[in-house]
Every structure is written in structure tokens, then in C-alpha cells.
Amino acid sequence: MGKKAFFTNMITSLLIATSLIFTAGPASGAKLANSDANLSKVVLNVSNMSCSGCVSTIKGALAGHAGIRDIFVDISSGKTEIYYDREKLKDLTEIEKAITDSGYPARITKILTPEDLRKEQDMAESKAEHYIASVNGYDIPRSEFAMELNAARQRVRKVYGDHTLKTAQGRTLDNRLKAQVASRLIEEAILLQEIKKSGYELNENKLNSELRKFIKNSGKDENEFQQSIKDDGYDYDYFRKRFETRLLVNGYLNEKVLARASTQYEKQRMFASWFKNSKLLAEVVYYDRDLEKIALNSSASGSCCAAR
Structure with missing residues (x-):
């Protein structure tokens, strides 16, 4: 699996059809006047x-x-x-x-x-300066959002040119990138809290083994790999943290949530049902009101049914 796929897919390919991104947690509302007593x-x-x-x-x-x-x-x-x-x-x-x-x-x-x-x-x-949102009391750092957004923008610029995001269409695309990144971090926080409640942990030896395998499969030595991570807009320590998170999520899902599924379709269906319930129970509050509006607009874009 290449680095770009690693960062854009939240979990393994068997779950892509559940479409984790392009959605957001529950709204906390637009900024409203404190003077409205009722x-x-x-x-x-x-x-x-x-x-x-x-x-x-x-x-x-x-x-x-x-x-x-x-x-x-x-x-x-x-x-x-x-x-x-x-x-x-x-x-x-x-x-x-x-x-x-x-x-x-x-x-x-x-x-x-x-x-x-x-x-x-x-x-x-009070929290918006350092955090973008909260999931069941866990605050998502703005620094993580900025790192992921910068990497997403960098990928777009590499493919379409440096000025792409400065056009009117580019600004729309940039908002979509913000929504994707925020949604991915929120949904990951929901997954991690479910894992924490279960007591499931990642073995340190397995983490190191999988990381070495990942680097070897990239065709680079460790120094070259670390440089390529930086070229893609990530700090290496942050990459390692994200790698550990993805490995933890994948391991938990495969061993605890999807263990009884025998086909890819069953895995997708079981995950969709399980994660839907987790999202319904999650208490999500956006601290960044502008980001909240962007995420909600992205969530509601497109139509598969006619308004009644």
C-alpha cells in the first residue's frame, strides 16, 4: 500500500464502500447572539x-x-x-x-x-484556537487538522498545479478538503473511543514489525522513506502516530467487529451497521463554527431522492 492510499483511506480496502469521509458529526449550530434570552x-x-x-x-x-x-x-x-x-x-x-x-x-x-x-x-x-471539535469530551487538536489539510492540499497542487486552489472552483475544492479532513478525524475519534472502551490494545512488537514491512514495501531505505514522508507534507513522528492508529483500528475491526463475516459484502454491511450505531451515540461539538458549516454543507450535498 502506497503512502497516499494510506493517508486517504481510513481503514482497509474492504471498508471503502461504507464511505467514511464526506460526512460530519452532529452540528453544534451557527454562532448565535448571547442577547437572545429565549x-x-x-x-x-x-x-x-x-x-x-x-x-x-x-x-x-x-x-x-x-x-x-x-x-x-x-x-x-x-x-x-x-x-x-x-x-x-x-x-x-x-x-x-x-x-x-x-x-x-x-x-x-x-x-x-x-x-x-x-x-x-x-x-x-475558548477552545477554538487549539481544537476544532470534541467527540464525547475528547478534543481534536487543530494541529492535527492543519497537518492533514496541508498534506491534502499538497497532493492537489502536485496533480493540478500551484494555483489550483486560488480559483473560485479551487476554493470550493478546498472547502471539500476541509470537510473531508475534519470528518475523517471526527470519525476516527469515534472509532478510537469504541476501541478504548473495549480494552483492545496494539502489541508494540506488531507495530514495529508492520512499520518495517511498510517501509520495505515502499522500495526505500529508512532515510529515504522519512524524506518522502516530509515531501508529502507530514512530520515523520506524526506519520508514525497515524500509522499506529490505523493499525489499531484495522486490527480491532478485523478481530472484534468483522470476525464472523465470511465475504466482503458481509464485512461492509456489518461495519456499516456497527459504525452507524457508534455515530448515533457520539456527542460531537464543533468549536470551529466556520468549519462546522463547511462540513454540514458537504454532508448535505448531492441528492438521491426528490424533495417531497
């Missing part, structure tokens, strides 16, 4: 969503309800967040019913008061 938020788990047509249908179903200020729909995690004026919208079961009646079964999972929202925003603003 602004609250309700979070719902919503089933059967698959594309931007689903998002349009859900928003249309809520269009006639007084007090709704904003709606954020995250297709990949199956979650919808609605900001509303609690003085104008008192019965939240109406929202739950409206979404369900539109064809997408919904269930309220969390309600945040105005005070809860202020605390959430204050925390995000």
Missing part, C-alpha cells in the same frame, strides 16, 4: 435520511411552525438540531411529529435551555 435548542435522532432532498423535505415540514429560528440537519449521523424561541414554540412534540409525518421518523434526544447554549458557545470560543 433561544433554545432541541436535538432529534432522525431515520431514513440520505441526501439533500431529505434535508429539504424536513425543513419544508417545519416551515409553518412559529418560533423556529434555524435548522441544521446532519445526514451522516442521523441528527437534526433546531434552534427555537421557547416562548413561541412550547410543545416540541409538534416538531417531532411534523418530521415523522414527512417520512423521516424522529425522536427528541436532548433539549438545551438558553443558559445551556450560552455555556456551549463560551466553551467553543
Whole structure:
């Protein structure tokens, strides 16, 4: 496996069809005015969503309800967040019913008061300088995001030229790269927390053995390999850390999650089901609001069904 494939695929090739990237965790909402004393938020788990047509249908179903200020729909995690004026919208079961009646079964999972929202925003603003998001309390360092984004941009420039990302289309592509990187780091954090809860660990000898094999298969000696890693935009210590993470994830999935599967199709189906449940249970909060908007737009892009 080449270095580029190693960095763009989150797990082994048998899982590619589950499409881990191009999605993001649940939204934490746009930046909202602290002066709005009645602004609250309700979070719902919503089933059967698959594309931007689903998002349009859900928003249309809520269009006639007084007090709704904003709606954020995250297709990949199956979650919808609605900001509303609690003085104008008192019965939240109406929202739950409206979404369900539109064809997408919904269930309220969390309600945040105005005070809860202020605390959430204050925390995000205090952490945004050093972290992009949190997954179940684990903060994802901005330094990791910057390293991965820089490498992704470098790959694009090598193929299409140095000025590619400076055009209008290039800026759209750059936003897609940001969404991919953020989503990959968030989903990896979800996987790692599942692994931590299980107690599964990677043997140090296996790590060193697999790393030596990986370097040998590259056709380079260790010094040449380290230089090639730097040329691709990565620090070698960071590469080693990422290699260990990928090896840990692959080992856990193959040994614990997919062990009973006998075909590639079964492995893909089992993983998709297992990871969907993990994502539904994950509490994801973006500290970087601009990145959150980009990730949500990427999640909802494209349509496989007509808006109803």
C-alpha cells in the first residue's frame, strides 16, 4: 500500500464502500447572539435520511411552525438540531411529529435551555484556537487538522498545479478538503473511543514489525522513506502516530467487529451497521463554527431522492 492510499483511506480496502469521509458529526449550530434570552435548542435522532432532498423535505415540514429560528440537519449521523424561541414554540412534540409525518421518523434526544447554549458557545470560543471539535469530551487538536489539510492540499497542487486552489472552483475544492479532513478525524475519534472502551490494545512488537514491512514495501531505505514522508507534507513522528492508529483500528475491526463475516459484502454491511450505531451515540461539538458549516454543507450535498 502506497503512502497516499494510506493517508486517504481510513481503514482497509474492504471498508471503502461504507464511505467514511464526506460526512460530519452532529452540528453544534451557527454562532448565535448571547442577547437572545429565549433561544433554545432541541436535538432529534432522525431515520431514513440520505441526501439533500431529505434535508429539504424536513425543513419544508417545519416551515409553518412559529418560533423556529434555524435548522441544521446532519445526514451522516442521523441528527437534526433546531434552534427555537421557547416562548413561541412550547410543545416540541409538534416538531417531532411534523418530521415523522414527512417520512423521516424522529425522536427528541436532548433539549438545551438558553443558559445551556450560552455555556456551549463560551466553551467553543475558548477552545477554538487549539481544537476544532470534541467527540464525547475528547478534543481534536487543530494541529492535527492543519497537518492533514496541508498534506491534502499538497497532493492537489502536485496533480493540478500551484494555483489550483486560488480559483473560485479551487476554493470550493478546498472547502471539500476541509470537510473531508475534519470528518475523517471526527470519525476516527469515534472509532478510537469504541476501541478504548473495549480494552483492545496494539502489541508494540506488531507495530514495529508492520512499520518495517511498510517501509520495505515502499522500495526505500529508512532515510529515504522519512524524506518522502516530509515531501508529502507530514512530520515523520506524526506519520508514525497515524500509522499506529490505523493499525489499531484495522486490527480491532478485523478481530472484534468483522470476525464472523465470511465475504466482503458481509464485512461492509456489518461495519456499516456497527459504525452507524457508534455515530448515533457520539456527542460531537464543533468549536470551529466556520468549519462546522463547511462540513454540514458537504454532508448535505448531492441528492438521491426528490424533495417531497
